[in-house]
Amino acid sequence: MSARYPGMRLSPARVVIAAVAAVGLAAGGVVGYQAWASAQADPSGEPWFAGYVDVTATPRFAFETPASEAARHAVLSFIVADPDDACEPSWGGYYTLDSAAAELDLDRRIALLRERGGDVAVSFGGLLGDELGSACTDEKSLADAYTAVIDRYSISTIDLDLEGDELADTAGAERRASVIAELQAERPADKPLAVWVTLPASTSGLTQEGTDAVATLLDHGVDLAGINAMTMNFGESRDDDVSMGAAPVSALEATHRQVSTLYQRAGIPLSDATVWTKVGATPMIGQNDVRGEIFDLADAAELNDFALEKGLGRMSMWSLNRDRTCGVNYVTTGVASDSCSGIDQGEDFFADALATGFAGTLLDSASQTTSPEPVDPASLVDDPATSPYPVWDEESAYLQGSKVVWHRNVYEAKWWTSGDLPDNPVLNEWETPWTLLGPVLPGEKPIDTTVDGAGMFPEWIGTEPYEKGDVVTFDGVPYRAKWWTQGDSPEALSSDPDGSPWVALTQKQVDALAAP
Incomplete structure (x- = not known):
């Protein structure tokens, strides 16, 4: 997570709907994504909050006795390959599952948290260790390794934290996706397995390697619960005048567009609202690893407001270990600590600020499946009489700043363009000359802005x-x-x-x- 720390489930109608959508797209690709995606979907499932916990960090963090109600769910981190056995899961490369039970009392502490109404997910990977899918090259042994963790801790949700070398390992990505899809398909209905993938993000969204990782999982049939963007350590992608509250917003808006495109390309068209439920955010609280980047409580409130407005499916943070003011003996506040935030929080907790409105549980969320949401393309036909700007025309040329209407939305040209579809599904903003401004509003009439x-x-x-x-x-x-x-x-x-x-x-x- 930080530089400092270590078969798709198909609803009965899903196959038929996906096939219909695919045929429609093949027959009329110019229709684009929004011709198939409903803008009025009512996503099911409550959004949830769970902060990450570094299980092997010193001093030991007592996640089983959370300081606030908001911290009752935790994402335990990180399961990686044992350095002596690539197909053996370990906590951070230091503890086997058995030794974690004996030396960290991990099993007992998880049971205590659940007795108190909480729950845990488990994160595989992280920046420093070797994720099992990359290290273990035998698929049968890899499946056994994942299963050993899932069964031992009776978890309904896993988190694949992919960063660094893991993202460049295409063979490992294919292997991981194949095994995870098989594990999902084999799960009984009363024991669903939600799979989140956590990826680095800049203010422009996910990296190319990140979007490739998502595409690989979808192509292999993994029913992703969502894509969790690490909205932290922005570095040069964040301009000096952009706050640490605004930077995550930019990252998430770009990630939303990328996730929409990835599902569209996988033949699973989803509405804007549903895509937001498949986006998660994980800021690094307080002092980030990048010197000068400080995510404070006001930034947390700003991010929470945005998340609730858009309907994000998940909110996390790195980490619950760090959710407190540093002691007087910690003077290097410009460097991130693994046991405190590096800022004066007073009596407030980041978990409380970020968890507001995220009342869902891990188990309830895991029971949700992904289904395509195609609509009749005729319902998005543009009417010039009710459009504030000219309807986009393939043969016309548009100057920078020109505004057009396409599929009931208003777009503005970023540079001169001709023939470029306004809602062409692209992964990166720079790939399209159009900026989406928003929908055509009820009662709008044509505005005469055309100059020859x-x-x-x-x-x-x-x-x-x-x-x-x-x-x-x-x-x-x-x-x-x-x-x-x-x-x-x-x-x-x-x-x-x-x-x-x-x-x-x-x-x-x-x-x-x-x-x-």
Whole structure:
């Protein structure tokens, strides 16, 4: 988690629905994701909160006697491959399951927590150890290793914390996905197994390796309960003027878009609301590993507000071990500690701030299955008479700042574009020239914002000299000269934007020139 610390379940109608969705997409790919995804789904299952607990950390953290009601659920971390036996599960590489029972009283402490109304999930992986799926190359032995942990602790939810070298191990990813899918398929109905995958995130969302990991799990038939983004240690992806409360919001919005696309590509279209239930957030409380990044209680409240507004399915934190003010003897507050937050919390707990509104339980959540949510594409046909902006047209060109309507949503062009579908499912924001602004609102009418730039300005002529500020049209796009030029085609702008004497106008600039 931190640099410091160690068969898909199908509902009866699911196969038929998925097949129908796949046929529809193949027959009319231009319809895109939103032609199949219902925007009004009512996701089932209560969202849950569980903080991570570093089981092997010193001093030992008493998760079995939580300091607040919010901390009654815990994600115990981390199960990794035993250094002496790649197919033997261990806690952090230090304790076998038996020695953890004897030396840490782990089994007894889990039982005590459950007697007090709490529960535990178990996290496999982490940054420092070798996740079983990567270390154990025999699938039968790997299945036995996972099963040994699941059965011993009677858990309904596992967490696959994949980071570092684990994400680059494609063979391990395939093996892990195959075995997990088989374990899910073999589970009896009264003992479901929820699988969350926890991945590093920047303010732009999951990494390419992270999205590949999710795609591999889905392709092998794993019914993922969700994708948990590690909203921490942002480094260079966070601008200095972006707070540690706002940075996780950016990361989660990007992750939501990526998760939507991943399920769409897997042939399982889901509504926006349902996708949010499959997104989790895990901030690192207090001082992060990146010096200067401090996630305080106000940031926790901001993240919680956003999570409740969107309907996130899970909230966690790294870690319950750290949810307290450091003692007076800990003076290196600019470096993250594994036993305190590094900030003055007073009598408040991060668990309380982050858990507000997350009243679900691990077991209830595990009983939920994923089902496609296709809708009739005809229900998303755009009506120009009720659209505030022109309906997107494949043959039209759009300047930066142009707004269009597509599938009942409003989009704005980030740069000049033509032929790029506004709701084309992409994993990264930079892959699309469109920004989703939101849905068309009830009662909206057309707004006359169209300016015929091509008709306003003269066509560029190669032999003509142009002064700084002159505006011409080339292939239907208006350009302004940055300096005196002759013979330099505006077409060269795309290959050499700095060296070109031309710059394409935005829709706002064209509108201003057209104003009386």
